Amino acid sequence: MKISFLGGAGGVTGSKTLLEIGKEKYLVDYGLYQGSSKSREKNWKRFHIASQVSAVFLTHAHIDHSGLLPRLWKDGFRGKVYCTRETFKLCEILLVDSAKIHEEDAKYANKKQYSRHKPALPLYTLEEVEEILKRFEVVNFEKEIKVSKNISITFYWSGHILGSSFLRIRYKDENGQEKKVVFSGDIGHKRNVLLNPPALLCEMDYLILESTYGDKLHARIPAKEVLGMYLNAILKRSGVAVIPSFSVGRTQDVLFLVKELMDENKVPKVPVILDSPLSKKANKIFNECFTKGCVKDEIMEKGDIYPTTISEVESAEESKNIANADGPMIIISASGMIDGGRVVHHVKNRVVDRKNGIILVGYQPKGTKGRFLLDGEKMLRLHKQELPVNATIFYVNSLSAHGDYLDLIEWIKDSKVDPKLIILNHGEENGSKHFKMLIESQLEINATVAEYGEEFNLDNIYIKNKL
Ligand SMILES: [Zn+2]
Structure with missing residues (x-):
């Protein structure tokens, strides 16, 4: 061969x-x-x-x-x-x-x-x-x-x-x-x-x-602990936590971790906005395939992987309305590297306010906006606008697939x-x-x-x- x-x-x-x-x-x-x-x-x-x-x-x-x-x-x-x-x-x-x-x-x-x-x-x-x-x-x-x-x-x-x-x-x-x-x-x-x-x-x-x-090497500290720590830091000052996330796989991981943290009272039960039509479809496939053997037994026994405070945004109009909503709140949206998709708008709206935080949960290749933030750039260019990075940037590096x-x-x-x-x-x-x-x-x-x-x-x- x-x-x-x-x-x-x-x-x-x-x-x-x-x-x-x-x-x-x-x-x-x-x-x-x-x-x-x-x-x-x-x-x-x-x-x-x-x-x-x-x-x-x-x-x-x-x-x-x-x-x-x-x-x-x-x-x-x-x-x-x-x-x-x-x-x-x-x-x-x-x-x-x-x-x-x-x-x-x-x-x-x-x-x-x-x-x-x-x-x-x-x-x-x-x-x-x-x-x-x-x-x-x-x-x-x-x-x-x-x-x-x-x-x-x-x-x-x-x-x-x-x-x-x-x-x-x-x-x-x-x-x-x-x-x-x-x-x-x-x-x-x-x-x-x-x-x-x-x-x-x-x-x-x-x-x-x-x-x-x-x-x-990935970090060996459980992602749940790290994510919980970062979410509390943002939510306790009534900020908005924006989590740019890949639609398939990573978004389901993050939703499940947020659900567990909320159920265990480790993170306040604030609204969770999922603003990604593709993630919504991926969630549906995940639910349908729940009993097919790829998913861990303990997850299957729980039956539901989503936080009770979740709302899924569909239309572009609804997505725009989130821009005016006050924290504390969690927004999960694609893409994971802020190189396209609805998350770009959310980062643009929230990055200038020091109350807020952006939690990166995946690998950020060179040249992406996510990488700029991770590298500590003070200004971020989005939609032809130069924005000061006042929000705090966090990184969970133990969620790789x-x-x-x-x-x-x-x-x-x-x-x-x-x-x-x-x-x-x-x-x-x-x-x-x-x-x-x-x-x-x-x-x-x-x-x-x-x-x-x-x-x-x-x-x-x-x-x-x-x-
Ligand atoms: Zn792959």
Whole structure:
């Protein structure tokens, strides 16, 4: 089997890996590039062999893993997209949301005439999203699917977001011998608020492993304690706590922690405003999937993860009205990095008042407004306005959906597996290199870092190691 890293190597977005067994071609994930304009430009590149790809194996719904699938359809792909039920449900809302953003961006570019392309076109449309969604085929966890006579695939719970999976692929190598390769996708950890830890790995020959936190560790202090402390600091002076949060996963974590803190009288029962239509849809999917095994037993027993004081805002009009409301109050809104969405308005309204606080609950990449705040900038530019940062900025750094390098090493140790080679992807260059050294010293397993565009012939690697 040959595998080529077409994205999600030498960086963390645009995950896509091409698998070739003889003439058969498959993809693991087909994600959107995000971040810098140089990175986003890659989204427009036509995939010339799209029509030759028989199937996509989708690890999870995050847009950096699924967000370019409508483009794949546009480029001629007519095969199946295999994924779990929850991944399909989440893709339905995330891909539609993504198409709307691309259509609005194109409209705006045409109005302002800032695009090089005349007229500016969306990356993909709602119709293209509908077409690709028709090709989804839902699979169960831990049930092997025979895709062709040469390849079978099994999805295992990866503990990252609802429905997320790592994949084990069984295939015949050039000599007709059976081999197993595991693609980790994104892997969670044991401290997740709502979700169970990832399933243990099964025996394999090769492991393709993510390395997002290859050189960083999360705080081990429970997020609930930290969040409670920050909320009290803001609410006790009648301030407004604005929590920018990703709609899928993080928002449900935060809502649950706020509910627990309020139920235990550790935080006053103030109004909680959820101003994110996408989060509202994600909450609904979370409720529907409540009994499906990904969520922790103790959470399922509680039955409800939302604070009693919650109100969900739908229309843009209602959203604007919140601007005039006085604290104490908690506003949760997307996006998590303040780089778009309704949260931008809330930060704009609240950042100038020293009574208020902004609680960041996720990773803030360079160049985002969230990162500016985290770095202690005194002025923030939003909607062409320079605003003094008088509100207090807080950061909860223990809510990541990714395991860090200690978590992943522990996961491999617990699984008692001994792959011949670990190929690291989904990480920044330094992080992956750091992680490679630790894997080799701690686990005594050969490791290498995949570069963007690099092709590996797994059958030859095996022969080399044998010699
Ligand atoms: Zn992810």
